[in-house]
Amino acid sequence: MRILIVEDDEVLANGLSVGLRLSGFTADRVATLADARAALETSDFEGMVLDIMLPDGLGLDLLGELRARGSALPVLLLTARDQVRDRVRGLDAGADDYLGKPFDLDELAARLRAMLRRGEGRASGALRWNGLEIDPATHTGSRDGAALRFSRHEFAILHALMEHPGRVLSRAALEDRLYGWQEEVESNTVEVHVHKLRAKLGRGFVETVRGLGYRVAAEGS
Amino acid sequence: MTISIRLRLFLILALATGAIWLSAVLWIETSTRAEVERVLDARLAEAATMVSSLISDHRVEVAHAAGGAIHVPMPAAGGYTRQLSCQIWSLDDDALVGRSDGAPQARLTAADGAGYSESDVEGEPWRVFTVVNPDLGVRVMVGDSIAVRDRLVRDVIEGLLLPAAIILPLLGGLIWISLARGLAPLDQLAATLRARAPSDLSPLPQGPAPREIRPVRRALDTLFARVAAARDTERDFTTYAAHELKTPLAGMRTQAQVLRMAPDAETRAAALRAIETSVDRTDRLVRQLLELAEIDRETPEQTATDLAALIGETMAELASLARAREVTLESDIAPLPATFRTSPFLLHAALRNLIENAVIASPRNGRVSVTARHAEGALHIDIADDGPGIPEDQRTRMTERFVRGPSGSGSGLGLSIVASAVARLNGTLDFGARDAEGRHQISVCLPG
Incomplete structure (x- = not known):
């Protein structure tokens, strides 16, 4: 779950990116509207945390541009002004959610997960496939009543594959989900994590499609 | 009576x-x-x-x-x-x-x-x-x-x-009643004013008014407009101040949660450092908000001021900040009058924020130079630094409240304080100057 954080306060932006990463997200941060536009053009994000007051303008302007272009990118507005009037204005401008400063990091993470889930048209947070159930809130899974634990990267890959069962995701697409710009991408990490996942879930749970990438195997297989 | x-x-x-x-x-x-x-x-x-x-x-x-x-x-x-x-x-x-x-x-x-x-x-x-x-x-x-x-x-x-x-008594009664009729427009005005809510600062309702009442109505409308403008400024200021305080609070809270969640010592140490930075910046912000409120409120009290001592004290206050940022603070102060009539509070606020800004804008190992001289009936104080200066197109906007400089790290209040204080001292502020070495310099000039 890769999130773009647009926030100009250095301390807050840093806390957000570190905190969200600890909560299982992949987070990138920029401090200005111009940088946010550039980031949205060059990378794929599943959601955006957007501050309203930015040095080069209002976050609402960027939101307006996105919605005018027809983008459905889930956006959570972050602002110090959280009067009803401001919230209504933000939501009407096309925001999916709204959080007033200061906020609880866990609440922000939960709201982001809910927002992304709604974007995918699911009502429940948990994902199920082939007898395996995973919970993005806790990064845990269970199968046949037995609890399973995953590392952050393992979970991110599993989550990406189970979001759209049957769809093939390339190695690059998975790497994109794993690493923000600040992180060093190690070669063959995706293979390493897939290998670990197969060790936990059985060889057949994740299939390799030669030359294309990975997908979860069909149900019942 | x-x-x-x-x-x-x-x-x-x-x-x-x-x-x-x-x-x-x-x-x-x-x-x-x-x-x-x-x-x-x-x-x-x-x-x-x-x-x-x-x-x-x-x-x-x-x-x-x-x-x-x-x-x-x-x-x-x-x-x-x-x-x-x-x-x-x-x-x-x-x-x-x-x-x-x-x-x-x-x-x-x-x-x-x-x-x-x-x-x-x-x-x-x-x-x-x-x-x-x-x-x-x-x-x-x-x-x-x-x-x-x-x-x-x-x-x-x-x-x-x-x-x-x-x-004669009949005439007296007639005069008394006629006066009431003649003064009716005043009574109507009073009734209109009484019926208004205290927060209602809109102009008085339009309508035909006697020539004698018109100046009063005009004066009242002008007063209402001025009070409304002052109220709006104050409301904006309060809103901005709340916004500016909530952001660092959010930063501290988030970092505190990171501190709690972080599995490794390195992340925890970084979060602690971030919290400390945020506390310092919030402290500075609160001090500047108070200074700004004080500058707006106070009628500057002019006293005979020892200029060299005032500049020295201001620089001493910022010595620890300069040390922390590894910036050298230096001064070149010509003999200055020891009984310069000015408001020490306003001059100190202006100087402190200028020097603080210069220190923050300077790169590591940079120098901030303060020069002062008194000549031709005016006090000139120049503050030069190794920073990037203020881009020309932003100079007027920079003195507005809560408008941050290019670094985005300040509160957006420092230069507003400087501009307000210098204006109240009837002085002038020049952002565009360069010193002998070609470094960016801000000059303050006060008459007296």
Whole structure:
């Protein structure tokens, strides 16, 4: 779950990116509207945390541009002004959610997960496939009543594959989900994590499609 | 104590009306008295001449018999009976030979000559006309009591005063009511103002207003507009201040949660450092908010200030910040007046924020130089740093509140404080200067 954080306060932006990463997200941060536009053009994000007051303008302007272009990118507005009037204005401008400063990091993470889930048209947070159930809130899974634990990267890959069962995701697409710009991408990490996942879930749970990438195997297989 | 306009106008009008009425009465009395004297004097003369000619025509016989005075018939004027009294005295033995009804026994006048005279008969003042008839040897005197004349005049004046006693209170009531009607626009204005909510600062409702009220309404509308502008500024300021404080609070809270969640010592240490940075910046922000509020509120108190000491103290306050950022603070201060009349609070606020900004904008191992000199009736203080300077297109905007510089790290208040403080000191601020080494420099110039 890769999130773009647009926030100009250095301390807050840093806390957000570190905190969200600890909560299982992949987070990138920029401090200005111009940088946010550039980031949205060059990378794929599943959601955006957007501050309203930015040095080069209002976050609402960027939101307006996105919605005018027809983008459905889930956006959570972050602002110090959280009067009803401001919230209504933000939501009407096309925001999916709204959080007033200061906020609880866990609440922000939960709201982001809910927002992304709604974007995918699911009502429940948990994902199920082939007898395996995973919970993005806790990064845990269970199968046949037995609890399973995953590392952050393992979970991110599993989550990406189970979001759209049957769809093939390339190695690059998975790497994109794993690493923000600040992180060093190690070669063959995706293979390493897939290998670990197969060790936990059985060889057949994740299939390799030669030359294309990975997908979860069909149900019942 | 001030009396109401209505009462004041009433008193003025009542006194003026009374005074005019009174002068009219005095004038009428004088002229009536003069007229009465003229008419009655003429009647005296006429009557005396008539009696004298009657005697001459022997229509009235004058007997030269002592004690047996003849009766002289006198016409009675309507209302004022026995106004005229007539006496005929013999010239030879000075005996009363004839008199009219009711005429006193005593001689009407002591004067022997013909013509008018005034006398005192039986304790009363009289006006007498005497005709001397030498042919018959008689002196004819016709007189009337001055008291009667006075009564005549008094009757005329009373005729004026009696209606006045009734009319004046009526007039007073009429004035009182008219004043209420005349002052109605003022009452309406007062009622409009009373009916407004305290927070309502909109202009007064439009409508026809008397010429005298219009300036008041205009002044009120101007005042309302000014108060509304001040209220909006304050509201904006409060909103911005809350926003500016909430962001670092959010940062600290997030970092505190990261600190709790972080599995490794390195992340925890970074979160702690971030919290400390945020606390320092919030502290600075609060101090600047207070300074700004103070600058807006205070009437600057001018005192004789030791400039070199003030600059020295300000630099000493920032020494630890400079050390932490590894920036060198240096100064070149020419001899300065020790009793410069200025507001030390405002000058200190301006200098502190300028030097603080310069330190923060400087790169590691940079230098911030403060130079000061007093020349040609003005104090010049220049602050130069190794930072990037303020881009030309942002210079005017930078002094607005909560507008941050290119680094985005400040509170957006520092230069607003400087600009407000310098403006209150009647000084000027120059952002565009360069020092001898070509570094960016901000110059403050204060008259005095």
